[in-house]
Amino acid sequence: MKRGYFPKEWKIAKIIPIIKPGKEGSQDPSKYRPISLLNIGGNVLEKLLINRIMYYIYKIEYINDSQYGLTLQKSTTDAAMAVKQFIEPELEKGKIVIMASLDVKGAFNAAWWPAILKGLRDAKCPRNLYQLTQDYVRERRAVISFNSSTTENITKVSPQGSCCGPGLWNIQYNSFLTLKYTNHTKKLAFADDLVIVIKAESIREAENIANVELSKISAWAVNNKIRFNEHKSKVMLMTRRKKEERKEIEIYLNNKPLFKCTI
Numbered sequence: 001m002k003r004g005y006f007p008k009e010w011k012i013a014k015i016i017p018i019i020k021p022g023k024e025g026s027q028d029p030s031k032y033r034p035i036s037l038l039n040i041g042g043n044v045l046e047k048l049l050i051n052r053i054m055y056y057i058y059k060i061e062y063i064n065d066s067q068y069g070l071t072l073q074k075s076t077t078d079a080a081m082a083v084k085q086f087i088e089p090e091l092e093k094g095k096i097v098i099m100a101s102l103d104v105k106g107a108f109n110a111a112w113w114p115a116i117l118k119g120l121r122d123a124k125c126p127r128n129l130y131q132l133t134q135d136y137v138r139e140r141r142a143v144i145s146f147n148s149s150t151t152e153n154i155t156k157v158s159p160q161g162s163c164c165g166p167g168l169w170n171i172q173y174n175s176f177l178t179l180k181y182t183n184h185t186k187k188l189a190f191a192d193d194l195v196i197v198i199k200a201e202s203i204r205e206a207e208n209i210a211n212v213e214l215s216k217i218s219a220w221a222v223n224n225k226i227r228f229n230e231h232k233s234k235v236m237l238m239t240r241r242k243k244e245e246r247k248e249i250e251i252y253l254n255n256k257p258l259f260k261c262t263i
Helices: 040-059 076-092 113-122 127-136 165-177 203-223
Strands: 012-019 032-037 096-102 140-146 148-154 185-190 193-200 234-238 259-262
Touching: 040 127, 040 165, 076 096, 076 185, 076 193, 096 203, 113 127, 113 165, 165 185, 165 203, 193 203, 203 234
Parallel strands: 012 140, 234 259
Antiparallel strands: 012 032, 096 193, 096 234, 140 148, 185 193
């Protein structure tokens, strides 16, 4: 801990592919969730490291209030209630609400180490913890056995099964939650799951604001080596207006239209 040194032998992960529920018959390689088996000594040091980092992060209130996942004293219920409290008054006023649910492709597999280290620098993380994290992500390797063993050097990814994964993900994702959005917009995250809610006086205005906000999100994703999956992301139009007006909306992510439904 004092030296900021993470032994190389503890950086080797043995990958066990676990088939995701409901994907048993799929031929797509993404049906596997790569669980990392890590050295026990490495797990102990990881736990010490992330506990001290998160103690510091919570002490300085670095994590944005819009993050409800992997954080203390918050749950999915809190996130759902926050969305409800934002939407309900707007619908009662006769306004239009658009809600977009965005899916991160690969989630923790997309964690980019330079972005995580930048987040720690922005938080002015204590030097020994920063140096140990820096060494933790350096020269990591993964071994997968399938007919024959294959070893690969890793340049990104927060290993699924590691103690540090959830905490480091929140540190990287925090820069996304602190982007400058309009006062028409509310954003909420639960770990990697994200909801963007836009209110407006008209469908056209809500549609325009939503596309502007999603363009900001797409630009952030490119800069942080993360990709939002437009095929799993969805958008919803909500209104209590009884008058006849167009209900079709065109919302784009990665220059592709999102699947939409209306309430």
